Amino acid sequence: MRDDTSSKARLQKPLISLKTLVICIPMASVITLSLLLLFLSPLPATLSKPPPINHLPHPKIGVPKPPKPPNGSTQQNPNDVSPLIQSACNSTQYRTTCVTSLMKTTFPTPNPLAIDIVLASMDLSLESLKTAQSMSKTILDSSSGNINQSSAAKNCLEFLNYSSMRLSSSRNQETVKTHIKDVKAYLSGSLLYQYDCWSALKYVNTTSLVNSTMAYLNSLMELTSNSLSMVYALDFYGADTTTWKPPKTERDGSWGSFGGGNSAFHGKKGGFGGGKKGGLRDGDGGFWDEKVVLEGMKVDATVCKDGASGCLTRVQDAVDGAPDYGKGKYVIYIKEGVYGEVVRVGVSKRNLVFVGDGIGKTVITGSMNAQQPGVSTYNTATVGINGDGFMARDITFENTAGPNSHQAVALRSDSDLSIFLNCEFLGNQDTLYAHSMRQFYKSCRIEGNVDFIFGNSATFFQDCIILVRPRQLKPESGETNAVTAQGRTDPAQITGFVFENCLVNGTQEYMGYYYKKPKAHKTYLGRPWKQYSRTIFVRCYMDVLITPEGWLPWSGDFALSTLYYGEYGNSGPGANLSGRVPWSSQIPLERLSLYSIESFIQGDRWITGG
Structure with missing residues (x-):
């Protein structure tokens, strides 16, 4: 069973290849040191993917009509x-x-x-x-x-x-x-x-x-x-x-669907304040220490492989032991080791914090995939998070289902105001399911091939490394893939993906295949999973594997007049705009602040502690 609504046949060639991992990255913009305090602070008080070959038609909401409207209304002039x-x-x-x-x-x-x-x-x-x-x-x-x-x-x-x-x-x-x-x-x-x-x-x-x-x-x-x-x-x-x-959307010339307007209910028209004019937050308030810092943090539960000294041996046991609807942070320290388990953070488990010993050291791994009977893309996640205010740092989340297993999610987040710092997400098709609500990823590493960053959340990726890995069992024959598949279905939804100061490249293995046969290996920044898909790249480095066209249609002209794919200030051989598809956009400088952390996900309230 699948849980998406797309109509396009799966891409038939393998995805992206990488260059070597020795890459020059632009100076990363960073969040203020107060981000660290979030691990001790509660939330503010107010606060599937396509089948591999033949997809069913994308639905038009409202068609067909039910025999009787849900409210039981009658016809009236x-x-x-x-x-x-x-x-x-x-x-x-x-x-x-x-x-x-x-x-x-x-x-x-x-x-x-x-x-x-x-x-x-x-x-x-x-x-x-x-x-x-x-x-x-x-x-x-x-x-x-x-x-x-x-x-x-x-x-x-x-x-x-x-x-x-x-x-x-x-x-x-x-x-x-x-x-x-x-x-x-x-x-x-x-x-x-x-x-x-x-x-x-x-x-x-x-x-x-x-x-x-x-x-x-x-x-x-x-x-x-x-x-x-x-x-x-x-x-x-x-x-x-x-x-x-x-x-209306950006394609209609409107820039107010997620920023401000002119009502008495919010601030200035067209934006949300904060940051430099026309730009994104540049971290001028301080630097984030990306080392594992446990000093000053009260560890509420510890998970380890050997069960020594009172440690729990399963991550799920630590999650289950957390209080329901907790207002303060509940810190689970997961010691170095490979934990082969499916983890679910239920909606009642709020404000949980996973802290590991580092990428590649603390690993949570699974292999569920959508080829299994009764398993949808949503269900394949090795780690699935529904409790709001979730945080994780220094952990690898992995799905090892393999390139021929189709949809296989490493991590799915439905957690509003969720934060991932220095984490790694490894998979093939559908690695990271940023499914819903508002999310923030900083200094993370994401690997995959087909649509491997997807969902319908409002998500900001900052200083992340995005790597394409070989897709087919015989990748030397060539492949075509997209990095993102954002799934906004309604023009009023505040959702979309924003990438700032990220690196888009391929793994060393992929780039080896790419350089041998560059015309056979095509990688695109994204394709429109749903009608109002929105994806933004700002000041990112795009290596040679990104095609000149930049963006890939889903099926025919579906969503090409309603999506918004914007770029600004990117660099690298894959960032040349001269060959871009006509339905992509260059973001006007005066509108750039609308895609800031402050405006797009209201991050000044819950990321910087401001």
């Missing part, structure tokens, strides 16, 4: 609806759904405020989620003897639970007023999980029950998309609903 609701619904992609659902809502006053309409829209999604969960449970109960359908239904229930959690976090008037960027992040995640449920069921759609559930999910996604669009409008245009318009 939009002219009979409150002008306030009509104008608010002008901001959405699914206006008819918006109007017909909200017209039945009872508001506290005859003339509801913009925020009242937004919260009512969220309530409709939450109520409809309950029905979707019930329908998914019915599928699970009827799946005896069908391992693929049973697995899909279990995943669907898990996704909808996460969707409900994120949506519930959004539905708070004070949070909407004071932390609207958090609300946009939560709603972006909620919509993602509904989509993932739809996608999981798509591959087992052989019964009327599954089909009707998928149709219901389509309408549920319309409701949630509308909520997200209205929050976008409230943030960007302010409380006057007559000014609201549907969400």
Whole structure:
């Protein structure tokens, strides 16, 4: 069973080759020394991939329609609806759904405020989620003897639970007023999980029950998309609903989907403050000491291979022993050794910190892959993280499934405000699944081949080394691959990948094949997994293995007019822009700060301790 929705056949040639590992890297920009304090500080209070050959069509949200809208609304002339609701619904992609659902809502006053309409829209999604969960449970109960359908239904229930959690976090008037960027992040995640449920069921759609559930999910996604669009409008245009318009993207000439707007709910229009004008954070507040530092940190649990001195022998045992919904950091020290186990950090295990003895010394390894019965890409992760506020440093995460095993994830993160420092991620296809929410990777090393950095999170990669490894068992024949596959499905989602001051190259083995036959080995920066895919490279070094075109289509012209693939100030033989595909972009200098740590993932609040 697969958990993605793509339509393109798998790339048929192997991926990237590397040059030698002796590479000149531009001076890394770094986060302030206060980043270290995060290991002792709690979070702020407010706070699949394509099958190998033939993919099913990318769905158009809202098609097909369910037999009955999830809110049970009836048809009514939009002219009979409150002008306030009509104008608010002008901001959405699914206006008819918006109007017909909200017209039945009872508001506290005859003339509801913009925020009242937004919260009512969220309530409709939450109520409809309950029905979707019930329908998914019915599928699970009827799946005896069908391992693929049973697995899909279990995943669907898990996704909808996460969707409900994120949506519930959004539905708070004070949070909407004071932390609207958090609300946009939560709603972006909620919509993602509904989509993932739809996608999981798509591959087992052989019964009327599954089909009707998928149709219901389509309408549920319309409701949630509308909520997200209205929050976008409230943030960007302010409380006057007559000014609201549907969400636009950089390709439409709009730069406000993740930065600021002109409303009273946030700061200056078009940005989030911080950093130099037009630039990214340059670390002028200090340097991060990348050595393992345990002094001053209270270790709450220790894992070691021999079990000596009271150590636990399994990482999962240490995770299970952590308190539920902890407010302070819970530090798990994992001593040097190779730990062959699947680790799951549940949603209740918040603020966990994994500290190892260094890359290649502390290794957590597994080999699950999507070729196994009942296993989706989501399930293949050696380490899967759902608890918010997770941190890890000085650890290797690995999936050894091999280049012919298709999707096989080393690490999956659904942890909001998660941080990875000096970590290594090793795999082939789908190595790092930055699945959802806001994430930060600093001074990490990521190896893989097919779409090996993917997901629909808002993730910032700083000072990372990204290496392509041989893809096929006989890589000398040639290969074609993409480094990233970002999966934004909605123009109002705040998600995307930003790479700053990173090195993009190939492993020494790969580059050996590349130099022997350079025209047969093609590597691209990314390809659009979903309709509104967004990936940014700023001041990165790109070696010769990156093709002149830079970016690869997914299938035909899918997403080429809606994606945003931006570059600025990159260097190296693979950074020449003269041959780039026409649907990629050069980021205007005056817009560059929108992709800063501060603006893109609000990192000044939770990374620097500011």
